[in-house]
Amino acid sequence: MICFLFFIARGHAEHRSFTIPDGPYDLLYDQGPLVTGVVTDENGEPLPGATVRIKGTSAGTVTDFDGVYELSLPETGEDYILQFSFIGYISREIALEGKTEVDISLETDVKALDEVVVVGYGTQRKGELTSSIASLKSDDFVQAPVRSPLQLLQGKVAGLAVGTPSGDPNAGAQIMLRGASTLEGNSQPLIIIDGIPGGNLSTVAPEDIESIDVLKDGSAAAIYGTRGTNGVIIITTRSGKGKEENRLTVDYHGYMSYEEVSRRIPVFSASEYRGLMDDPQIGNTLDDKGYSTDWWDEISRKPVNQVHTLLVNGGNGKSGYTASVSYRSRDGVIKNSDQERLTSRLSLNHSAADGLVKFNFNINNTQSKGRSIWEDVYRYSLLWNPTDRVMDEEGNYTEYPHSLNPVQQLLEETDENKWSEMLLNGKITIEPLTGLRLGILGGFQRNSNHRGKYANKKHYTNTQNGRNGNAEQWTNLHIDKTLEITADYNDQWGDHSLALLGGYGYYTSVSEGFSAMNYNFPTDAFSYNNIGVGKALQEGLAGMSSYKNSSTLISFFGRVNYSYKNRFMFMASLRQEGSSKFGADNKWGLFPSFSGAWRISEESFLRDSEVIDDLKIRLGYGVTGTMPNDPYLSLYRFAYGGFMYSGGEWIQGVGPYSNPNPNLKWETKRELNAGIDFTLWNSRLSGSLDLYQRNTSDLLYTYNVPVPPNLVSTIYANVGKIRNRGIELVLNVSPVSTEHFHWQLSGNVSYNENELTKLSNETYERDFLETGSTGAPIQKTTHLVREGHPLGDFYGWVSQGVDENGNWIIKKANEDGAETDADREVIGNGVPKMFAGLTSTMTFRQFDFTVGLRGAFMYQILNHFRMKHETFSYAYWNHPKTILDKPYGGDYYLQDVPKYVSYYIEDGDYVKLDNVSLGYTFRLKEDSTFIKRLRVYLSGLNLHTFTGYTGVDPEVNFNGLAPGVSPSLMYPTTSTYTLGLQLGF
Structure with missing residues (x-):
């Protein structure tokens, strides 16, 4: 092609x-x-x-x-x-x-080769890279009203999967780079915002981001040691750049968006439901209540949302500043779900002593508030009988056993959330000698959260255990502090260039929180804001808890880059890191890396090629780590338990909670990456190809141990191993480029397969792990983790048909015996092996037109909703229309109780028309003194999904040990249509 x-x-x-x-x-x-x-x-x-x-x-x-x-x-x-x-x-x-x-x-x-790419603790020319690094500028981002900055990367980076499985305004994005590499540790890439590691993406407005660089392989990420196993994403925001003419510029970006559900599960309307009653096989299982209600219409709305961002930039030759403020308001398609966010930022730069000393200061602050709904609201809107009514004549909500009317859920329960996030950092850089630069960076990040829930006195008493008003509150505070001291030296002589980096880092993290619960309130007037007046507190039945923990990380790191004639390039780095989270015998770890590149196009036999403009091969190896989430897993811990009456008083008991493990350490990933970068036919075609293998050892997980000699029956230990292998291809094509018309195609595809190669050793043994849950009424695990198999295997019964009584025919190991757990088999896998993305960008004079496609392939989904509700055994429910599909083309409807069988494991392959944008940039007079830029655009996000999957959306969770489940408790994904305006002054 x-x-x-x-x-x-x-x-x-x-x-x-x-x-x-x-x-x-x-x-x-x-x-x-x-x-x-x-x-x-x-x-x-x-x-x-x-x-x-x-x-x-x-x-x-x-x-x-x-x-x-x-x-x-x-x-x-x-x-x-x-x-x-x-x-x-x-x-x-x-x-x-x-x-x-x-x-x-x-x-x-050679502008493409001279393009600056942000790497760990510095920058490099793109042409000098020896590792697998993807770099995107603001012009490359997804042009749509995204909820998280991670969505700017969707479909743009080979090997990086970014998913948005929920349409909830308060939900974020999930991410996975080059497959799953852990059983229980942290699977998220390290986020670095303006040099500060562990940054919170909520502190950054997507419109404020200048570039995003993704360090994909081990040789690039090893400079970050125990936090680099899952890759590193470096976000650089727009900074103040002083100009000699001391000119002030102002940019405005605003847009309005309309949302609607992208895909709904088809269920029966009232008239369709009544029509089923004539079918002799199922008519007696239905119940006509005599009314007609569209339950989705009762709980939904068609929201119009808005975003406004104002950015001011100015300064002179020595000082520069950037200030911005961004307001985002988003209502969900389900009533009473929404979020508002106000983000403000200030960046200051100053150069003194003829450029020998430079100062940089940044502060980002975000204030957010949002409302969430009970997660069952959408499910019940599908299941509630369409011939029933919302309320009776007395104003009482219609009720079914142990379930809530969806309208009742929306109006009788409040769930409010407030966030406050601040990121502050400053850096001083001194250049005492030519080529030598000394820097000190300090960062402070504070994230706080307050959440309150209240179910009023009318709330359905059966599901609230008879509670007459129920209130809950949570508060959480997390503070990170960063100190980094670096020195780097750059020199060139003849055909040689050398760059040296050395540094020291000190990082502390403190988290604390409090929660309280009470019920039986005298009035609904206070909601959750007067939690002490509930009677449950007086009766000793209220709940209360709090926590606080901290951890410290210390690092020493260094790197050397060498280049000869821009033809041979070499990089080596080393980081030694100590963490308080590790056991007494493994406080420190060493993380080396090296990589090299050979620009073959500079050799004499290719220098005069009419086809090859640039050709470079790369090879890299790096060691990185993953820390446990809990900072005290290596220690002997005690916990307080119940009370006992002794000596005339109640005494609270205390006992061992966890066994100590002085050998606890980081998970270690060793990754080998081979790649090739190429530019052909006068830049008509360019791209890269990468092959990698990453072996992760010392996987953290919980193992059973004997008691005695241990005081607790489980211990957290480093045992398992996982291997990931993959290939990534990136292509950029310019099919047409004339004076007025340009067409650019950018595509990527990645393939990854993983295998759990080890789960046990001579000390700690586990044959397998059963994970995930179907929930009530089936109550079975959904996944199996075992040696020699990939993560994400579905494990259940193989269905072969339906008998004349409407019951499942199950494949059994012993055909004469009863159905047992031993009959279960691997029936699919929930982790996509392949991801792909394609972006087409066309410009004609002042018009620009962008289309983005992305997809995931070679995986399966457990359709949880169909599994639980595709049965006529519940007379008072509505049903999905797929219930009329007699399984396996048989003659009988399904009448069996819900079961976890292979019939509900569906192929999840999909291609999404993810982003379409049409813009027009007005041609302004060159001597215009007021408006310098004016652009209007229309865009659509998540417009259509091409898939054979019958559920709401095939883009489901792909992380963890139970991936690929489309839950029945869900918030539908949406399609968004946007009208935007960009102004520059």
Whole structure:
């Protein structure tokens, strides 16, 4: 396909005329003198398809196959300037000055290779990279109203999966890089915001981000030691850049968005439900209440949301500043679910002592509040009988056994959340000698959260255990402090260049929280804000808890980069790190890495190639780690328990809670990565190919131990091993590039397979893990984890049909025996093995048009909703329409009680029309003193999903040990349509 597009473009380039702004022109004019010439590259080779244009006019042409052009001037006697351009080359202008023949040579545009990429503790030219690093600038981001900055990367980075399985305004995004590498540790990549590790994405407005760089392989991430196993995502926000003219610029970006449910589970309307009663097989299982209610219409709305961002930038040659404020308001498609967020940021830069000392200061602050709904609301809107009513004549909600009317759930329960996040950092850089730079960075991050829930006195008493009003509150506070001291030295001599980095880091983290619960309130007037007046407190039945923990991390790190003639490049890094989370015998760890690259295109046998512009091969190896989440797992811990009456008083008991493990340490990942970067055919085609293997050992998990000699029956230990292997391909194609029309295609595809190669050792043994849960009424685990198999295996019964009584026919190991747990088999896997993304960007004069597709393949989904509700055994429920699909093409409807069988394991493969954007940038006068930029656009997000999956959305959870389950407790995903405005002053 790529070659096909290239030859189309080549053929187009050889055509001797084209359409220019005011219409089609014949390129050979009779009225003026003829100018001819040849356009070549720096090696003297002709450039076919190069554009030759007369500056300030609409006249132009393109070169033929031999690089020759002919162009008639509009008039005689004018001093014209010719403009020469070709994709992948630096444009040039030549004044005619009466000449009628102009030959010109264009130099290769190495801008792509000179592009600056942010790496650990510094930057590098893209052409000098020896590791697998993906870099996206703001122009590359998904153009849509995203909830999380991670969504800006959806479908853009090979090997990086970003999922949004919920449409809840308060839900975030999930992420996985190069497969699952842990059983119980942290699976999220390390987030670094403006140099501060462990940053909270809530502190950054997506419109404030300048670039995002993803360190994918071990050699790139090893500089971050015990936090780099799952990759590193570095976010750089817009910073103040001083200008000599001391000019102030103001940019505004605002948009309004409309949301609707992208896909609903089809259930029966009231008339359709009544129509089923004529079927002799199922008519007696239905109950006509005599009314008609659209329950989805009762709980839903069609929200219009808004985002407004104002950014101010200014300064002079020594000082610069950037200030921004962003307001986001988003209502969910289900009533009483929403979020408001206000983000403000200030960045200051100052240079003193003739540039020898530089200061940088940043502060980000975010205030958010949101309301959530009970997670069963959407499910019950699908299940509630469509022939029933919301309320009776007395104003009482209709009720079913042990379940709530969905409208009742919305109106009788309040769930409110408030967040406050602040990120503050400052850096001082001193350059005492040429090439030597000393820096000290300090960071402070504070995240606090308050959540309150209240179910009023009318709330359905059966589900609240007879509680007459129920209130709950939670508060949490997390503080991170960072101190980093670095020194780096850069030098060049002859064909050699050298960069050295050394540093020290000190990081502390403190978390604390409090929660309280009470019920039986005298009034609903206080909601959760007067929690002490509930009677349960007086009766000793209220609940209360609190916690506080802390951890410290100390690091020493260094790196060396060497390059010879920009042809041979080498990088090595080493980090020694100590953490208070580890056992007494393993407080410190060493994390080395190395990588090298060879730019083959600089060798004599390829230097004059007409096809290859740039070709580089890479090889890297790195060791990284993963820390446990709990800071005290290595210690002997006690916990307070129940009370006993002794000596006339009640005494609270205390006993051992966890066994100590002085050998507890980090999970260790060793990753080997081989890659190739290429640019071909005058930058028409570029891309990269990476192959990797990552072996993660010393996996953290809980193991059973004997009592005695242990005091507790379980211990947290490093035992298991996981292997991930994969391949990633990135392609960028320019099929067409003319003076007014440009078309760019960017695509990526990644394939990953993992295997749990070890789960036990001579000390700690586990044959397998059963994880996940179907929930009531089935009450079975859903997944099996065992050696020699990938993570994410579904483990259940194989169904083969339905008998004449409507019961499942199950494949059994012993056909004469009863159905048992021993009959279960692996019936699918919930982790996609392949992800892909494709972005098409077209520009025509002032118009820009972008289409983004992404997909996931080779995985299965447990359709939880169908499994629990695709049965006629519940007379008072509505049903999904798929209940009429007689299983396996048989003759009987399903009448059996819900069971976890292979019939509900569906292929999840999908392709999403994820993002479409059409924009127009107005052409403004060059001497405009007020408006400098004006752009309007329309965009759509998550517009359509091509899939065979019958549930709400095939984009389900892919993390953890029970992936691929589409839960019945869900919030539907949405499609978003946006009208936006961008202004620059």
